[in-house]
Amino acid sequence: MAQVLSLFPTPLMQCPQLIDATQAQSLRERFIREAALPNHRDSALAHSQIIDPADDPALAALARRLLPEVVEMGRLMFGETLPWAIKEMWANVLQTGAHQAVHNHANCFVSGVVYLSEVDASAQTRFIRSLGGRDFVFSNSHAGTVTGAFNADKWIGPTPAIGDAVLFPSSLLHEVPPNRGGLRVSIAFNAIPRRLDAWGYGLSFSS
Numbered sequence: 001m002a003q004v005l006s007l008f009p010t011p012l013m014q015c016p017q018l019i020d021a022t023q024a025q026s027l028r029e030r031f032i033r034e035a036a037l038p039n040h041r042d043s044a045l046a047h048s049q050i051i052d053p054a055d056d057p058a059l060a061a062l063a064r065r066l067l068p069e070v071v072e073m074g075r076l077m078f079g080e081t082l083p084w085a086i087k088e089m090w091a092n093v094l095q096t097g098a099h100q101a102v103h104n105h106a107n108c109f110v111s112g113v114v115y116l117s118e119v120d121a122s123a124q125t126r127f128i129r130s131l132g133g134r135d136f137v138f139s140n141s142h143a144g145t146v147t148g149a150f151n152a153d154k155w156i157g158p159t160p161a162i163g164d165a166v167l168f169p170s171s172l173l174h175e176v177p178p179n180r181g182g183l184r185v186s187i188a189f190n191a192i193p194r195r196l197d198a199w200g201y202g203l204s205f206s207s
């Protein structure tokens with residue numbers, strides 16, 4: 001019997017109810033107040049300052065909750081249970097109509113989002129396989145195409161509930177399409193391992 005394998009898949013970790021509704025509400029109310037930095041591409045999207053969770057008790061508690069999941073993502077990505085640090089966190093508050101442009105996160109390895117509000121179906125985090133480089137792109141996309149794991153360009157997960165989190169490799173492109181719902185509030189974070197070692201060629205990272 002023929003068998004199809006998924007070679008070299010990308011890990012994306014969903015963590016339902018990473019924090020409870022009370023914790024989410026407390027962080028949501030705080031960061032609606034504190035997110036005062038307008039995004040340079042969309043003024044209806046505001047960010048908080050970038051915060052080292054070691055300097056902030058509420059975010060330190062959130063980081064402690066996230067860290068085991070980050071370590072497990074790191075084990076999947078690098079084949080070893082390494083010491084990891086959540087280097088920074090920041091909040092994103094999208095008004096109705098706001099979007100977040102396609103981006104990834106430089107100089108880190110695991111990133112993620114903790115959802116502090118409901119997320120309208122229009123504004124779910126959308127992951128993108130690639131925008132292409134300098135090569136020609138060949139595609140077969142039309143009304144008769146069936147999209148599956150091997151030909152998809154984009155992926156949207158199930159609608160997150162308040163308190164859910166998602167973790168992904170920092171290199172993975174993602175965006176938030178225009179928000180047709182109410183206020184969308186989330187906390188994003190970046191994490192780094194202390195050290196990577198490829199047969200003696202080591203790199204150390206500091207937070």
Ligand SMILES: [Fe+2]
Binds near residue numbers: 103105
């Ligand atoms: Fe992001």
